Amino acid sequence: MAEHFGFVPVFRKSILGPRLRALVGDRAGYLVAIGSTWTLNRSSVDLLVRFPQRHTVLGFREDLLRNPALVAGFGRRRRLPRRVRRNIFLADGSVLVRLPYDAFPPSIRRIERVLDGLIAAMHDHVRTLERLCESCGGPSDLGIYLADGIPALICEPCVSTYRDREQEIVRQVRELEPDIGEGALVGTAAAIAFGIAVGALSSIGTSLVVQIGALIAAPAFFAIGYLAAAFASRGFVGSNFVSTVLKLPFAALGALIGWIVMNAVTRQVLHPAIWNLTLLINSVWRPGESSPRVAAMLGGASLVGAVIEIIVFSLTRRRGVRFTTIDKVGGRDTTAVVESSSPPGP
Numbered sequence: 001m002a003e004h005f006g007f008v009p010v011f012r013k014s015i016l017g018p019r020l021r022a023l024v025g026d027r028a029g030y031l032v033a034i035g036s037t038w039t040l041n042r043s044s045v046d047l048l049v050r051f052p053q054r055h056t057v058l059g060f061r062e063d064l065l066r067n068p069a070l071v072a073g074f075g076r077r078r079r080l081p082r083r084v085r086r087n088i089f090l091a092d093g094s095v096l097v098r099l100p101y102d103a104f105p106p107s108i109r110r111i112e113r114v115l116d117g118l119i120a121a122m123h124d125h126v127r128t129l130e131r132l133c134e135s136c137g138g139p140s141d142l143g144i145y146l147a148d149g150i151p152a153l154i155c156e157p158c159v160s161t162y163r164d165r166e167q168e169i170v171r172q173v174r175e176l177e178p179d180i181g182e183g184a185l186v187g188t189a190a191a192i193a194f195g196i197a198v199g200a201l202s203s204i205g206t207s208l209v210v211q212i213g214a215l216i217a218a219p220a221f222f223a224i225g226y227l228a229a230a231f232a233s234r235g236f237v238g239s240n241f242v243s244t245v246l247k248l249p250f251a252a253l254g255a256l257i258g259w260i261v262m263n264a265v266t267r268q269v270l271h272p273a274i275w276n277l278t279l280l281i282n283s284v285w286r287p288g289e290s291s292p293r294v295a296a297m298l299g300g301a302s303l304v305g306a307v308i309e310i311i312v313f314s315l316t317r318r319r320g321v322r323f324t325t326i327d328k329v330g331g332r333d334t335t336a337v338v339e340s341s342s343p344p345g346p
Helices: 060-066 068-073 108-123 156-174 180-208 210-216 218-236 241-270 277-290 292-318 334-341
Strands: 008-012 019-027 030-038 043-050 088-091 094-101 142-147 150-155 326-328
Touching (some): 019 142, 030 108, 060 088, 068 108, 094 108, 142 156, 150 156, 180 218, 180 241, 210 218, 218 292
Antiparallel strands (some): 019 030, 088 094, 142 150
């Protein structure tokens, strides 16, 4: 498809290797990006066409949908059906057309027909992109960039300035002081909630086979510690030594509540009794005395879960991911990319 349209493929790095993000190029003076979208119930090929911002007039979408060129691009004679119209989106400076499919993607010929029909319809209403920076309006050091899937003409200084600002925001977020009170409240609530839920579920296994059921409960108690620490992190927002250490008591509290609930429900299933404070106290000490290794294993699993969350949270904060992914198309200047990506004449 890249060879057919004369577009430049833009890749992104992933664990499985480079993955294609989009095909970007010039088509009849408009900047075009062809990409794909996957969801649980539908996939689609996306055609995004850029035009100058702040040139969108009232009623542009309806005029575009009624344009004979766009209608013919979809193989229609009079008007577009509703299922097609709802897959055409308009924003300031861009038009997005989605071609959904269930099993097999649309052919290159259909994609080209729809794209050319869309561009022909846009010619009647909006101008093509000027070879000026869309940020500062300057004509020098231009490049075609893909910003989170949206192609744009931007100069090198503006891109550098934007990235510096993003890095400054990332630095400020890293140095943000944690809210100890909010984090403690959220962490305690999460420990109680997940302790009760996991303890009740773990009692199903221990009610059938006590020792084996307790061993099976270890991953569940790991989840208690991890989730309690994760919710505490959301409450703290920032991070320091105190907020990091406080995650361990939340994991221990969640494990204790899960242990009490698991043993209390198990005892009620095997030997029904009245729910009271004595039952809860016995659900702590008696199982602990009879199976100290199991109690230590479940408590340790919860603490390990909290430690893993601390490590993950620390690595995530240090990774320094930018808020917007900006990739230069082709790694060349704008003129070279546009000239090499322009389609041949009819």
